[in-house]
Amino acid sequence: MFTIYPALDLRTGKVVRLMQGDPQRLTLYGEDPAAVARRWLEQGARWLHVVNLDGALGEADAENRRALLQVLRVTQEFQAQVQFGGGLRSLESVEDALAMGVHRVVLGTMASEQPQALLKALERFGAERVAVALDVRDGQLRVRGWQSSAPYSPLELMRHLHDQGVRIFIYTDTSRDGLQSGLDLEGMRPLIGLGEIIASGGVRGLEDVQAARRLGCQGVILGRALYEGKIDLREALNAGKADYSLP
Numbered sequence: 001m002f003t004i005y006p007a008l009d010l011r012t013g014k015v016v017r018l019m020q021g022d023p024q025r026l027t028l029y030g031e032d033p034a035a036v037a038r039r040w041l042e043q044g045a046r047w048l049h050v051v052n053l054d055g056a057l058g059e060a061d062a063e064n065r066r067a068l069l070q071v072l073r074v075t076q077e078f079q080a081q082v083q084f085g086g087g088l089r090s091l092e093s094v095e096d097a098l099a100m101g102v103h104r105v106v107l108g109t110m111a112s113e114q115p116q117a118l119l120k121a122l123e124r125f126g127a128e129r130v131a132v133a134l135d136v137r138d139g140q141l142r143v144r145g146w147q148s149s150a151p152y153s154p155l156e157l158m159r160h161l162h163d164q165g166v167r168i169f170i171y172t173d174t175s176r177d178g179l180q181s182g183l184d185l186e187g188m189r190p191l192i193g194l195g196e197i198i199a200s201g202g203v204r205g206l207e208d209v210q211a212a213r214r215l216g217c218q219g220v221i222l223g224r225a226l227y228e229g230k231i232d233l234r235e236a237l238n239a240g241k242a243d244y245s246l247p
Contacts, residue, residue, distance in 0.1 A: 001218075001240075002213050002217070002218060002219055002220075002239075002240035002241075003046075003047055003198070003218065003219035003240060004045060004047070004209070004219065004220060004222060004233070004236050004237050004239075004240050005045075005047045005048065005049035005083060005198065005219055005220070005221045005222065006040040006045050006048055006049065006221075006222050006226055006233065007048075007049045007050075007051065007200075007221050007222060007223040007226075008033055008036055008037060008048055008049070008050045008051070008071065009050075009051045009053055009223070010033060010050065010051060010052055010053060010054070010063075010064040010067050010068070010086075011023075011026065011053045011054060011064075012054065012063050012064070013033070013063030013064055013066060013067045014028060014030065014031050014033070014067075015028075015029045015030035015031075015033050015036045016028050016029060016053070017029060017223055017224045017227065018053065023053070023057060027224070029227045033067040033068075033070060033071050034067075034070040034071055034073065034074050037070075037071045037074045037075065038074050040226075040233060041074065041075065041077075041078040041080050042078075043233045043234055043237075044233065044234060044237045045080065045233060045237065046078070046079075046080045046081065047080065047081050047082070047083060047219075048071065048075060048080065048081075048082050048083070049083045049200075049221045050068060050071060050082050050083070050084045050085075050102075051084075051085055051086045052064045052065075052068070052084070052085070052086030052087050053086055054086075054087070055086045055087020055088070056085075056086040056087050056108075057087075058087070061086075061087060064086075068082075068084065068100065068102075069100060072100060072101040072102070075101075076101070081103035081104070082101070082102050082103055082104075083102075083103065083104045083105075083106060083131065084097055084102040084104070084105055084106065085105060085106025085107065085108065085131075085133060085170075086106075088105055088106070088107055088110060089109050089110045089113075089114070090110070090114075090117065091117045091120055091121060094107070094110075094117075094121050094125075094130075095124075098125060098129065103129065104128070104129050104130065104131055104168070105121070105129065105130055105131070106131045106132070106133050106170055107121070107130065107131070107132055107133065108132070108133035108135055111132045111133070111157070111161065111166075112141065112152070112157065115164070118130070118132070118161075118164075118166075119164055119165070122164070122165045122166065127165055127166065127167040127168065128167075128168070130166065130168070131166075131168035131169065131170055131198070132157075132158075132161055132166050132168070132169050132170070133169075133170045133172065134154045134157065134158060134169050134170065134171045134172070134191075135172050135174050136154050136171065136172065136173055136174065136184070136187060137173070137174045137175050138175070140153070141153070141154055141157060154171070154187070154191065155190055155191060155194075158191055158194050158195060159194060161195075162194050162195050166195065167195050167196055168195065168196045168198065168218075169191070169194075169195050169196065169197055169198070170197075170198045170200055170221070171184070171187070171188050171191065171197055171198070171199055171200065171201075172200040172201040172221075173187055173201045173202060174201065181202045181204065182202050182203075182204055182208060183199050183200075183201065183202050183203060183208050183211065183212055183220075184201065184202065185211055185212070185215055188215060188217065189215065192215060192216040192217070193216070196218040196219075197216070197217045197218060198217065198218055198219040198220065198221060199212040199215075199217045199219070199220045199221070200220070200221035200223075201221075203220060203221070203222055203223065203225050203226075203231065204225050204230060204231075205225060205230055205231050206231055206232075206235055206236060206239060208220070208225075209222075209231070209236050209239045209240065210239055213239065213240065219240070220236075220240075222236060
C-alpha cells in the first residue's frame with residue numbers, strides 16, 4: 001500500500017512550513033491545527049505526518065504538545081493515524097508520544113546518537129511504530145533540527161539500522177524542503193529495497209507522487225504544494241491506490 005501523508009508542521013502551536021528547515025523563512029498556514037487536520041481527513045487522508053518544530057530546534061514546545069493532543073482527538077473521530085516526530089531524543093519522550101495516542105514516532109537525532117535507545121524502542125513497541133528520519137543535504141545526514149551533520153552517509157546508516165530491525169525510513173532532502181523543486185529521486189534510488197521508504201521534501205505536484213510510487217517508495221509526505229493548492233489531495237490519494245494506472 002502506497003500511503004499519502006499530509007504534513008502538519010507545528011511552530012508555537014500553529015501550522016507552518018519552513019523553507020529548507022530555516023526558522024527565519026516561515027509561512028503560516030493555519031492557527032488551528034485541529035481544523036487543518038479535519039480538512040485533510042475529510043478529503044480522505046488516513047495518516048497525518050505531524051512535526052514538532054519547536055522540539056526539533058531544542059525550544060520549549062508546550063504549545064505544540066497541546067496542538068498535537070487536539071489533532072489526535074480529531075484523528076480518533078476518523079479512525080486515522082498520526083506519524084509524529086521532532087525533538088524525540090530519549091526513550092521516555094518516545095513512550096510519552098505513543099501514550100498520547102501517536103501511532104508511529106519518527107526518530108532522527110536519537111537514531112544517530114543513541115542507538116541503544118532506538119533498539120529498546122523497537123523491542124518495546126515494534127518496527128511498525130518506529131520510523132527513522134534520513135534527513136540529507138549534499139549527501140550528508142543532518143540531525144538536531146537539521147542544524148548539524150552526522151558522521152555517516154544515509155546508505156551506511158540505513159544498512160546498519162535495517163540490520164538492527166528498523167523497517168520504515170523517511171527520506172528528506174533538506175535543501176529541497178519547502179521549495180517545491182521536486183523529490184530527490186536519485187538520492188533515494190540506492191536505498192530502495194533496504195527498507196520501506198517514505199519520500200519527503202520538494203513535492204511540487206502529482207507527478208512527484210507518481211514518480212515516488214514508480215521508484216518503489218511506500219509513501220510520500222505532502223507539505224507546501226498541498227497547502228498552496230499545487231496538488232489536490234484526493235487526486236494524490238487516488239494515485240496511491242494499487243489499481244491506479246500510472247502513465
